[in-house]
Amino acid sequence: MKLYWSSTSPFVRKVIVSAHELGLSDRLETIPTRVAPNKPDLALLPFNPLGQLPTLVLDDGTALYDSLVIIEHLEHIAGGAKLIPSSPAARIEELRLHALCNGFLDLLVQWRIESMKDTKQIALINAFNLKSSMIWARLEATAEQIGQRPFGLSAITLAIVAEYADFRFPRLGWREKYPVLSSWHQSIQSRPSLASSKFFDSSKPQ
Ligand SMILES: N[C@@H](CCC(=O)N[C@@H](CS)C(=O)NCC(=O)O)C(=O)O
Structure with a gap:
């Protein structure tokens, strides 16, 4: 493939x-x-x-x-149901948690695109700021729940939120503000799937 x-x-x-x-x-x-x-x-x-x-x-x-x-x-x-549970209630919950984390990735990608423009739309940047503080707070409140579930789709997406924020928004300082999320991320970041696939910018020397 x-x-x-x-x-x-x-x-x-x-x-x-x-x-x-x-x-x-x-x-x-x-x-x-x-x-x-x-x-x-x-x-x-x-x-x-x-x-x-x-x-x-x-x-x-x-x-x-x-x-x-x-x-x-x-x-x-x-063979199915390893990352996304098959029972209806657990599946919907996994997909809901994924939607929260994935929607945040969408926002962060759009924010980065907007922030690189010479002329920025201030209303858009303000909305990104407002939404992202609400989303971080929700993720902080949800990290423990995700940590208690098998390492699946929502945990993968949340780990990528954390690492994308470190990669593209290093000045956010989210780790100090959201300690539950930060310590959850530290507990899973050495999984081979994550450790072997780090973000890097190929346009810059590594
Ligand atoms: N909902 C899509 C989002 C994919 C996406 O936004 N990809 C970006 C790269 S991070 C892209 O291809 N952007 C180019 C474009 O939108 O034209 C997914 O989950 O795969």
């Missing part, structure tokens, strides 16, 4: 970490790809007209996107 990949995308990283947790890393061939909302990759568009990473192209040519759909597919190949 071919995975259109970037070392800076939190959504790609969800797929990489999930594949590792499911024992499927060897089945993924990564295709380094650069995309931005104003710069689509022309080789990717025929597979995914949204032009987004991650996109997984199966051996029969079928293209899967977005990250959640890809992870569902990997779960299926691995």
Whole structure:
């Protein structure tokens, strides 16, 4: 399977970490790809007209996107219900927790894009600030619950929130403000799936 990949995308990283947790890393061939909302990759568009990473192209040519759909597919190949529980109540709770963490990733990616513009929309930046303080507080209150669940989709996504914030928003100082979340992250950050897939900016020397 071919995975259109970037070392800076939190959504790609969800797929990489999930594949590792499911024992499927060897089945993924990564295709380094650069995309931005104003710069689509022309080789990717025929597979995914949204032009987004991650996109997984199966051996029969079928293209899967977005990250959640890809992870569902990997779960299926691995025998199911390892990262997302199958019983209805536990599944909905896992997906709800994922939606909170994943929505935050969406916000952080949009915030970074906006913050790099010469002319920033102040109302948008203010909304990002307001929403992110509410989301951090909710994650702090939820970290213990996620920590008590098997290491699955929501834990993977929360770990990636923590590491993406460290990677792209180092001045936030979230670890001092949210100690429960920080100590949960420290307890899981050396899992091989996370430790072997760190974010890096390929445009800068490592
Ligand atoms: N909901 C999507 C979000 C994917 C996404 O936003 N990917 C970014 C990279 S981090 C992207 O491809 N941006 C380029 C674009 O939107 O044109 C998922 O979960 O896969």
